[in-house]
Amino acid sequence: xxxxxxxxxxxxxxxxxxxxxxxxxxxxxxxxxxxxxxxxxxxxxxxxxxxxxxxxxxxxxxxxxxxxxxxxxxxxxxxxxxxxxxxxxxxxxxxxxxxxxxxxxxxxxxxxxxxxxxxxxxxxxxxxxxxxxxxxxxxxxxxxxxxxxxxxxxxxxxxxxxxxxxxxxxxxxxxxxxxxxxxxxxxxxxxxxxxxxxxxxxxxxxxxxxxxxxxxxxxxxxxxxxxxxxxxxxxxxxxxxxxxxxxxxxxxxxxxxxxxxxxx
Numbered sequence: 001x002x003x004x005x006x007x008x009x010x011x012x013x014x015x016x017x018x019x020x021x022x023x024x025x026x027x028x029x030x031x032x033x034x035x036x037x038x039x040x041x042x043x044x045x046x047x048x049x050x051x052x053x054x055x056x057x058x059x060x061x062x063x064x065x066x067x068x069x070x071x072x073x074x075x076x077x078x079x080x081x082x083x084x085x086x087x088x089x090x091x092x093x094x095x096x097x098x099x100x101x102x103x104x105x106x107x108x109x110x111x112x113x114x115x116x117x118x119x120x121x122x123x124x125x126x127x128x129x130x131x132x133x134x135x136x137x138x139x140x141x142x143x144x145x146x147x148x149x150x151x152x153x154x155x156x157x158x159x160x161x162x163x164x165x166x167x168x169x170x171x172x173x174x175x176x177x178x179x180x181x182x183x184x185x186x187x188x189x190x191x192x193x194x195x196x197x198x199x200x201x202x203x204x205x206x207x208x209x210x211x212x213x214x215x216x217x218x219x220x221x222x223x224x225x226x227x228x229x230x231x232x233x234x235x236x237x238x239x240x241x242x243x244x245x246x247x248x249x250x251x252x253x254x255x256x257x258x259x260x261x262x263x264x
Contacts, residue, residue: 007075031059116162170237
């Protein structure tokens with residue numbers, strides 16, 4: 001029996017990944033603050049607030065009742081926050097880094113010793129925004145994911161001698177609750193800003209167009225489950241990335257600055 005721990009297990013991408021891991025004979029420990037604790041169909045559901053280290057430690061003790069080693073861990077918890085980096089900005093950076101960076105950092109820190117016993121795999125969920133240039137009024141999310149990228153690369157090199165493989169996944173837009181909430185956040189931002197109403201209205205059709213291209217989460221779930229079974233996975237996987245987002249990584253910074261002046 002192979003064992004996996006999945007954080008943020010009720011997110012859309014995590015649900016699909018768990019379904020695919022079950023097909024590959026994994027027993028899954030599913031950690032999420034919204035869980036009702038139970039065990040069924042090869043899944044142990046553990047109610048866990050991943051922003052609290054003591055709750056991750058408690059989840060680890062429950063895992064250790066079944067196994068002392070893990071083949072695979074991945075944390076899918078996170079959020080998107082839109083907005084200015086100075087207008088109505090109080091608390092936003094702290095919140096997004098808490099959910100997008102520190103939950104992954106502490107989740108991995110606590111479970112990695114069990115992964116080392118199996119020479120297993122740690123999947124770090126980044127985003128296509130983890131490598132692209134920053135976008136005005138959308139700086140929080142890329143900043144948090146750029147931090148995740150640097151963390152994952154350093155962790156991969158640190159753990160390589162132990163035989164543990166660290167793999168970074170960069171999902172594009174997928175049809176999940178978090179993705180669906182972006183449009184609502186955009187409208188809220190339009191209502192609250194006193195400085196950026198005009199550029200936000202000009203940018204809205206681009207955002208809506210990108211959201212319409214969101215992929216089925218099953219695609220990512222299949223890929224992540226496949227990676228869990230590979231002997232020699234790559235260090236990075238881009239899954240369902242937007243062509244426009246890819247293009248932004250190739251455009252020289254001065255040219256990109258000029259393009260944004262068309263909106264601002």
